Amino acid sequence: MQSKPLYRTARGHAYVGDSLELLAGLPDNSIDLVMTSPPFALRRQKTYGNVEETEYVRWITPFGREVFRVLKESGSFVLDLGGAYRSGIPSRSLYNFRVLLAFCDEIGFHLAEDFYWFNPAKLPSPIEWVNKRKIRAKDSVNTVWWFSKTASPKSDVRKVLTPYSGRMKKLIEDPEGFYKPQKRPSGHDISAGFGKDNGGAIPSNLLSIPNTDSNSNYLRLCKELGLERHPARFPSELPAFFIKMLTDEEDIVLDIFGGSNTTGFAAEALKRKWMTFDLNHEYLVSSVLRFLEGHSSEAVKRVLGELNYSHADFFIGKTTCALAPAKKAKPKDKSLSQGALVFPGIGHEIANPQQIVPADTQKAARRGTQSLA
């Protein structure tokens, strides 16, 4: 097992490898949140009927078991699964529901809450049933299972309040004038206290987030440098929502199918520690672009050159990750472009790389146990 990351920041490490093997190097009860989106079912042509559903569950269950082991008692596991049709017929696959049942019944996860990610920008699919035959509506909602190790994971919905509606704002401004306290037909008593300003509305479990990331630094640099962008990214707002609600600053967030490292980027922006695993070296190489906002294009090209080696352990000392829509990035002054990146053998080496795994991992490493530290 590889022990060195491909790259790291002061808060996070990105590793190339099979996450089942990498997870085995993490200690029990050490991670606050695993946020991930695995490769979805039914991508392979050779799968038919219901078999692919059980195959998928069989494939993903060992990852689920390892996640259960490494999560803290207060930890959560958020799994984004896109819906799918069965091969060749207009009948939905049940694979995402089978995963939910298997994780709860066989592994012991709690379903803390089922979330649904609505992507209003989703193109109509599948073409055969939606566009050609017009017998199905377009599929634009992913199931997002929020699993927890215990019935009471760390969570605070006040960290993800949404803006009040216009009506609610009016009610807060003038509760008496706007609303007469009365009983609803259900018997529910709506008192004037309902007009209290809590700083925002409680979000629902339907997250409406368009997946239209056309102006991010990542996409811009991929285009400029002729690099392939990851084909199945989720928008940073999705992991950001769960990171905010389920963790505190300095907690550890892990993505076991990291792809373009959207989760690591959101965690970095929110001052959480993070780890990302992905099997595909190229995906992880281009993901470094997310952390190079403001660096000169020469520096970016040099970093990419360094990452040819799959455990290059490249250190980015200063990142300027922000979740707000990226403004046109301008290279900042030369000192940032050069001083904040460490080119092994060119710049200064890091004597004591910051560990992001918990202290007992480090102890395990000293004892000679395999670990990521």
Ligand SMILES: C[S@@+](CC[C@H](N)C(=O)[O-])C[C@H]1O[C@@H](n2cnc3c(N)ncnc32)[C@H](O)[C@@H]1O
């Ligand atoms: C749906 S993509 C994740 C995309 C990511 N959420 C993003 O926003 O870029 C799934 C990723 O899982 C990776 N993957 C598949 N099997 C893996 C394994 N056994 N270990 C680690 N990564 C794996 C793929 O290379 C792919 O990048």
